[in-house]
Amino acid sequence: MEIKKGIGVSSGVVISTAVVLDSEDLLIRERQVEPDQVAHELGRLDSAIASGLTDLAGLRESVAANAGKEVAGIFDFHLGVLRDKSVLRQISEEIRKNRSTAEYAVSTVMRRFSNSFLAMSDPYFAERVKDIHDIERRVLRNLIGQKHEDLLHLTNDIILIAHDLLPSQTAALDRNHVKGFAIDVGGRTSHTAIVARAIGIPAVVGLGNITAEVSGGDTVIVDGTRGVVIINPDADQLDEYRLAGEKIVLHESQLRGLADLQAETKDGHVVSLQANIEFPEDIDGALTHGAQGIGLYRTEFMYLASEVEPSEEEQYLAYADALKRLGGKPLVIRTLDLGADKYVKYKNLSPEQNPFLGDRSIRMCLHDIPMFKRQLRAIMRASMLGDVRIMFPMICTIMELRQARMVLNDVMEELEDEGIAFRRDLPIGIMVEVPATVIQADQFAKEVNFFSIGTNDLIQYTLAVDRTNEKVAGLYCPAHPAVLKLIRDTIRAGSRNSISVSVCGEMGGDPLYTLLLLGLGLNTFSMNGPDIPEVKKIIRSTTMEDARRVARRVMSFDSERQVMHFLREETRKIVPEAF
Ligand code: PEP
Numbered sequence: 001m002e003i004k005k006g007i008g009v010s011s012g013v014v015i016s017t018a019v020v021l022d023s024e025d026l027l028i029r030e031r032q033v034e035p036d037q038v039a040h041e042l043g044r045l046d047s048a049i050a051s052g053l054t055d056l057a058g059l060r061e062s063v064a065a066n067a068g069k070e071v072a073g074i075f076d077f078h079l080g081v082l083r084d085k086s087v088l089r090q091i092s093e094e095i096r097k098n099r100s101t102a103e104y105a106v107s108t109v110m111r112r113f114s115n116s117f118l119a120m121s122d123p124y125f126a127e128r129v130k131d132i133h134d135i136e137r138r139v140l141r142n143l144i145g146q147k148h149e150d151l152l153h154l155t156n157d158i159i160l161i162a163h164d165l166l167p168s169q170t171a172a173l174d175r176n177h178v179k180g181f182a183i184d185v186g187g188r189t190s191h192t193a194i195v196a197r198a199i200g201i202p203a204v205v206g207l208g209n210i211t212a213e214v215s216g217g218d219t220v221i222v223d224g225t226r227g228v229v230i231i232n233p234d235a236d237q238l239d240e241y242r243l244a245g246e247k248i249v250l251h252e253s254q255l256r257g258l259a260d261l262q263a264e265t266k267d268g269h270v271v272s273l274q275a276n277i278e279f280p281e282d283i284d285g286a287l288t289h290g291a292q293g294i295g296l297y298r299t300e301f302m303y304l305a306s307e308v309e310p311s312e313e314e315q316y317l318a319y320a321d322a323l324k325r326l327g328g329k330p331l332v333i334r335t336l337d338l339g340a341d342k343y344v345k346y347k348n349l350s351p352e353q354n355p356f357l358g359d360r361s362i363r364m365c366l367h368d369i370p371m372f373k374r375q376l377r378a379i380m381r382a383s384m385l386g387d388v389r390i391m392f393p394m395i396c397t398i399m400e401l402r403q404a405r406m407v408l409n410d411v412m413e414e415l416e417d418e419g420i421a422f423r424r425d426l427p428i429g430i431m432v433e434v435p436a437t438v439i440q441a442d443q444f445a446k447e448v449n450f451f452s453i454g455t456n457d458l459i460q461y462t463l464a465v466d467r468t469n470e471k472v473a474g475l476y477c478p479a480h481p482a483v484l485k486l487i488r489d490t491i492r493a494g495s496r497n498s499i500s501v502s503v504c505g506e507m508g509g510d511p512l513y514t515l516l517l518l519g520l521g522l523n524t525f526s527m528n529g530p531d532i533p534e535v536k537k538i539i540r541s542t543t544m545e546d547a548r549r550v551a552r553r554v555m556s557f558d559s560e561r562q563v564m565h566f567l568r569e570e571t572r573k574i575v576p577e578a579f
């Protein structure tokens, strides 16, 4: 048994069998398969080699066309190695005799091969070592790619162990069978973590080297509430966690009874609780949890989930689908927030040094007006089908906002010329997620209909802490007094200018901050669907007078420790079973 501590990013407990995805850098560990799996591994090897040969032949052809036959000749060596009978025999023997996985066999034999080249004094052969590594990686990528595919065809429940998962991979996980995951890297508000919470599966990130310590088939407990992973637990641990799991299920079923009740304080103050979604299909679950609308639709996930840019029509159909599911409830469509930790292959051809400070979000849209317009056209066409609102992300200068509005005006004119119907008076809002925007909040408030505070980014940009980096996760804290002042100032600017203000970052769904945000005067909270009941319970258990008192006290503290300690105590006084 081994216990590993990481960062719990999605609460709940799950016990299941591990499936390990090998790490991005293709470090392949020694692993044996059962005797009856040997034939399967040999089959995997054959198809990985066959795809390698096809890819290389295609590559050779296109290089020959673009750079000439001589340059293309370098691939003859690669093709030769993949066809070399002695190499192929050695790899299959490694699988047959030692029952190795295909990945391990390829890696071992290729390493042996390259070492023999390294030992030669002839510089020609020494140079070929790089080519052999290249070939090895190509075949391994094919093998690992196949495994990713296998994840789509699961038949048993599993816990996924990986070095990292992209937000798009997380969103595409088979929700019926992937019951939890644990990964080496990541922070609490990385998009991978956010998606885990949205799907409602327990997850622990930032575990360091969990991929090296778990083997496929191990029994694993993922405790997303405490941020702990237990590998091959003993009988006592299993009993303890089964009991904890049952308690959580009971607590959740009690909370479900709140779904149809208002988010109203004991003295009659009503706020709106909305949900964040990545895909229209998420709406049904959100409504079951009691969402009164969608406060943040992360539309970029449609881009992340597809190999090519979605067309205007595909986007329109997605928005129409979302509005149909909402049956008149509001839908805040956030325009594309790509970049940073949300890459699409066809957009990011040259990686940036500091992607969170780079060409992301509204900046990327304003650099690619045709793409931006395709999305805005889709939104405007859908505006006829329900209560649509548009939100621009990561706005940090007034000019960016005005430019975005100008592009929207162009789109409206074009639609008008084409005789296509749309709603002209659609509410327009911005995300407040950069400190500069808070400092200028009064000016922004005069030009928009609503603010939505993106605390995930606001925290990282205020405290200079990368939200996805587990090494600085301890410094990433919503309770930092500077962050709280920015939130307070945004809410005040909103109320001075009579526009509504919501929080749609993860802080909005964290029950620790519910009393504080309520007391600061927030009127809309948008969060992952599964977080709604707990937040509602806290709101229904307090009065505005009390919440304001809590907020006043919190704003007088000068350290995040004091803030968190006080908020925990105050919340437990009214909802003892919270957290
Ligand atoms: C935020 O930054 O708080 C936010 C809601 O946007 P995202 O998490 O998608 O960056």
Ligand code: MG
Binding pocket: 393, 433, 454, 456, 457
């Ligand atoms: Mg953000």
